[in-house]
Amino acid sequence: MLNILGAIITGLLVGALARWFYPGTVEMSWLYTILLGVGGSLLAGLVVHRGRGGINRAGCLSSVVGAMALILLGRMMGWG
Template sequence: MGIISWIILGLIAGALAKWLMPGDDGGGWIATILLGVVGAFVGGWVGSFIGLGPATGVNIGSLITATFGALIVLFVYNKFIR
């Protein structure tokens, strides 16, 4: 998956995660993209660990995996770092 695909997937997954988990998270578009890209890595790792598979491109399965990972990252950020 190319860098442009990771950015697009990260933007969508990060925005979905921030929309699904309400709260005052701050950050702009760059933070949302980074949240989504890190979430794609975390979601891919968790998905491959439990047998669902990693994020492999901009498709529905990868979007769900990346959003799940972004929710995990956002939860950890809100609970432990903030």
């Protein structure tokens, strides 16, 4: 249960940072922000960590960049 709660809180923080750093306005609800943050963290985890555990600054930064990439992909596909 705590893992799910931690993923939601982390997703909210990462998604909010990605929306803040992304140039231009990003119109989406808080639910989509959380999902964007969780997706960005998963995307960055697959690319950067490759199975290594732990929390570090590079992982946090790559999570925000991964979420920004998902915003760009969504806009290119016409979702926002």
